[in-house]
Amino acid sequence: MSQSAPRLAMRGIVKEFGPVRALDHAELEVAPREIHGLLGGNGAGKTTLMNVLYGLYRADAGSIAIDGTEVSIASPKDAIDAGVGMVHQSFLQIDSYTVTENIVLGTKLPGPAWRLDLSDPREQVAELSSRFGLHVDPDAIVEDLPVGVRQRVEILKALYRGVGTLILDEPTTNLTPGEVDELFGSMRTMVDEGLSVILITHKIRETMAACDRMTVMRDGQRIATVRREETDAEALAGIMVGRDLDDGVPEAAVIATGVVEDVEDVAEVVESAEPLRPDPVDSGAVRVEGLRVRNDHGVEAVRGLSLSMGRGEILGVAGVAGNGQVEFAEAIAGVRQPETGHVWIRGTDLVGRPTREWLAAKVAYVPEDRDGDGVLPTMTVAENLVLGSQRSSDIRRAGLIDWKEARQKAAEAIATYSIRANGPNALAGDLSGGNIQRVILARAFAHEPSLLILHNPTRGLDLRSTQFVYEQVHAATAAGCSVLLLSEDLDELVALSDRLVTIYNGEFVGEWARGAVDQVAVGQSMAGVGVER
Structure with a gap:
């Protein structure tokens, strides 16, 4: 000090x-x-x-x-x-203002109010830029x-x-x-x-x-x-993830549900929800090769990722937010176009193909940003549940959506997933975050997916709802679905995954088999300890 x-x-x-x-x-x-x-x-x-x-x-x-x-x-x-x-x-x-205009906005400017003179502020901006090594043109338009x-x-x-x-x-x-x-x-x-x-x-x-x-x-x-x-880096990693690196004894970790307090509790919920299912087969059912993806700012967020998944396999991805998980998930869900790479689902490379072909290949995605990316808030629950299956023959009559049938299926989903909504015609934007999550999950599981991408699927859900999600995940894998689980809850990942990989700075930096996960090592890997720049 x-x-x-x-x-x-x-x-x-x-x-x-x-x-x-x-x-x-x-x-x-x-x-x-x-x-x-x-x-x-x-x-x-x-x-x-x-x-x-x-x-x-x-x-x-x-x-x-x-x-x-x-x-x-x-x-x-x-x-x-x-x-x-x-x-x-x-x-x-x-965006349409210059650098100087953005910087001085909201401050008192020199000279009379009726005459805007930015010459002195511009010089101050230039001086600050030079003094602190923050090189920027004071006259540049910010959007450029x-x-x-x-x-x-x-x-x-x-x-x-x-x-x-x-x-x-x-x-x-x-x-x-x-x-x-x-x-x-x-x-x-x-x-x-x-x-x-x-x-x-x-x-x-x-x-x-x-x-x-x-x-x-x-x-x-x-x-x-x-x-x-x-x-040192190892000691800091131990403090961050709540592990004593000397003896490896884990402290209680509160997970996303807010009611499960340690990994034993998570494992108990998973075990009670897990039906008998076969070991993963056909290791190349889902293959990703050389995937490179840029984020919304044009920065490379995914740096040549490759993976292979079998039918019925749950692959967990652990990482601190901001290390490329969103861009990776969006790219293999067909939502974001990668710069390079391939995504094979059951032998078909879907990169560059239209959305309808990803849906036809039965790729389902539960995004991290449920409010911004998961639902259309001004549409009803029934309309949101139809998204992605609007071309399905079960809800179409004479080429048009049979809304009576769609609303009936929505009512069944509301009951099955305990969605607290005032019926199928309730607006999605009026639901709480947890209930929006249930709508998204209901839609994803209804598609009987071959690849299911789940990003923080139990965030905001209570224990009973979390257990229900686990049951649905295991039912999907028992039917041969490959599940990619991205979660910030390490205990959940350890309990659910057949394999666990860590992602750091857009690259996979560690891998563990089920039953052989060292949570201390995983925590260090998530934080980039030992990773070459």
């Missing part, structure tokens, strides 16, 4: 969202002129804590002090006035810039406002390796000039390269704060 007073001290921060306690008396102390890493898995509370600091959330309890003075932060304006800036993963920019440069604009926006503490939320997710190095160089320059930087991240290797100290959060609490020179 630095001998001087801390730049930032957050004490006893509590934040609840209904019955969920996202922050449980969380603590954070950041020294002056320090790059401080804030680590933790998904749901650990790190971004929520920083949203409290930046005024996007109001804490239910606790205190915040900056340079020894307690402050009240109720809005981002309060945070900026207190010298705190934040760069989010999603940029808040107006690549994602790495747009991020620099957001950082310059905070620096222009004179902040003393800068929060960067997962800033390397969409950057190339060269851009990551440049960003870390700029962060060190900021610290040399008197700023403190908080780096929210899950990438241990980058943390060890950039940060002076690191605070690890888990379940909304601060678990440990360590100096870089007093720890």
